Amino acid sequence: xxxxxxxxxxxxxxxQKQRSELNGHKPKIFWFTGLSGSGKSxxxxxxxxxxxKRGMHTYLxxxxxxxxxxxxxxxxxxxxxxxxIRRVGEVSKLFIDAGLxxxxxxVSPLNKDRDAVRALVAEGxxxxxxxxxxxxxxxxxxxxxxxxxxxxxVLKDFTGxxxxxxxxxxxxxxxxxxxxxxxxxxxxMLNYMKNTNE
Amino acid sequence: xxxxxxxxxxxxxxxQKQRSELNGHKPKIFWFTGLSGSGKSxxxxxxxxxxxKRGMHTYLxxxxxxxxxxxxxxxxxxxxxxxxIRRVGEVSKLFIDAGLxxxxxxVSPLNKDRDAVRALVAEGxxxxxxxxxxxxxxxxxxxxxxxxxxxxxVLKDFTGxxxxxxxxxxxxxxxxxxxxxxxxxxxxMLNYMKNTNE
Numbered sequence: 053x054x055x056x057x058x059x060x061x062x063x064x065x066x067x068q069k070q071r072s073e074l075n076g077h078k079p080k081i082f083w084f085t086g087l088s089g090s091g092k093s094x095x096x097x098x099x100x101x102x103x104x105k106r107g108m109h110t111y112l113x114x115x116x117x118x119x120x121x122x123x124x125x126x127x128x129x130x131x132x133x134x135x136x137i138r139r140v141g142e143v144s145k146l147f148i149d150a151g152l153x154x155x156x157x158x159v160s161p162l163n164k165d166r167d168a169v170r171a172l173v174a175e176g177x178x179x180x181x182x183x184x185x186x187x188x189x190x191x192x193x194x195x196x197x198x199x200x201x202x203x204x205x206v207l208k209d210f211t212g213x214x215x216x217x218x219x220x221x222x223x224x225x226x227x228x229x230x231x232x233x234x235x236x237x238x239x240x241m242l243n244y245m246k247n248t249n250e
Numbered sequence: 251x252x253x254x255x256x257x258x259x260x261x262x263x264x265x266q267k268q269r270s271e272l273n274g275h276k277p278k279i280f281w282f283t284g285l286s287g288s289g290k291s292x293x294x295x296x297x298x299x300x301x302x303k304r305g306m307h308t309y310l311x312x313x314x315x316x317x318x319x320x321x322x323x324x325x326x327x328x329x330x331x332x333x334x335i336r337r338v339g340e341v342s343k344l345f346i347d348a349g350l351x352x353x354x355x356x357v358s359p360l361n362k363d364r365d366a367v368r369a370l371v372a373e374g375x376x377x378x379x380x381x382x383x384x385x386x387x388x389x390x391x392x393x394x395x396x397x398x399x400x401x402x403x404v405l406k407d408f409t410g411x412x413x414x415x416x417x418x419x420x421x422x423x424x425x426x427x428x429x430x431x432x433x434x435x436x437x438x439m440l441n442y443m444k445n446t447n448e
Contacts, residue, residue, distance in 0.1 A: 066302045142319045146315060150348075
């Protein structure tokens with residue numbers, strides 16, 4: 053479709069390595085996947101806070117800053133969800149290249165879509181965090197009132213009700229958000245970073 | 251099209267202000283616009299190098315990392331160019347929110363598209379840099395051989411030949427890349443930053 057061969061790369065002098073050195077840590081994506089209401093955004097926000105306290109350079113991507121901006125042209129059909137996650141993956145890759153630690157919190161229900169993001173970056177840079185919470189608990193919380201709308205049919209293509217969720221096959225981290233204290237979950241992620249040499 | 255009202259903002263605790271404080275400088279977009287071959291990418295790369303040397307946190311967006319990734323589904327019709335610039339604008343906004351200085355180098359031929367990006371961020375954050383170079387000079391350079399292809403008709407929708415370029419009406423900075431030394435152009439931009447309190 054597009055004349056890729058006519059895009060000739062420039063050799064820019066400032067590299068990911070230099071940007072990372074200035075930041076003082078390695079870049080990484082923490083990719084939070086799970087049902088609506090499982091606690092992804094809360095966990096991502098809390099992890100960002102802890103990393104920021106430690107002087108790390110971070111950025112959080114979630115529906116709030118993506119669905120209302122970059123991806124405001126997309127809805128929630130499976131095709132649009134795939135394109136949503138593809139774009140978030142590409143944006144995460146740019147942030148990785150910029151040397152930041154990205155926290156991406158999206159339902160991202162399909163293995164193939166998450167795997168495609170993993171394939172975009174270097175080994176070890178993609179950390180899949182499965183926020184595992186029974187749908188009964190998510191639905192009971194229903195912080196945003198979305199489950200109610202989905203059950204009544206007002207909201208279509210809703211993950212767990214009228215659209216599938218595929219649990220990750222080999223996530224780097226599993227958070228049992230219905231059972232764990234949030235501090236426990238955060239420690240799990242901070243320890244993971246320590247053990248993988250940040 | 252999409253149920254915007256079902257995206258309920260989270261109040262995240264780490265703010266743009268906090269990220270900027272950690273970086274030690276304000277975020278900004280230097281938006282380079284001009285014909286193919288005018289020197290946008292070279293100038294953006296050189297400016298990034300100088301800012302990085304000064305300990306600033308930067309990222310460069312150009313065709314190399316955007317057209318082959320996030321926007322690989324887009325071609326060069328006017329509609330696709332508008333969508334290309336819209337997405338780059340939204341990504342630049344995310345980097346601004348992350349506290350970085352973004353250098354965006356895209357032909358971005360239309361005033362309305364550039365103005366739409368300007369409108370996305372706060373006053374003073376968008377710095378339009380018009381890389382003003384006569385088309386005869388760009389065509390003579392023809393570093394990428396694109397003008398030759400455009401003249402022969404192999405390459406369609408080529409800015410300046412078969413697609414329009416609208417010069418910015420009120421750019422913050424004008425670079426006369428056919429006349430100025432590159433060091434002179436870079437000083438112009440560094441001085442602009444100093445004078446606008448970075």
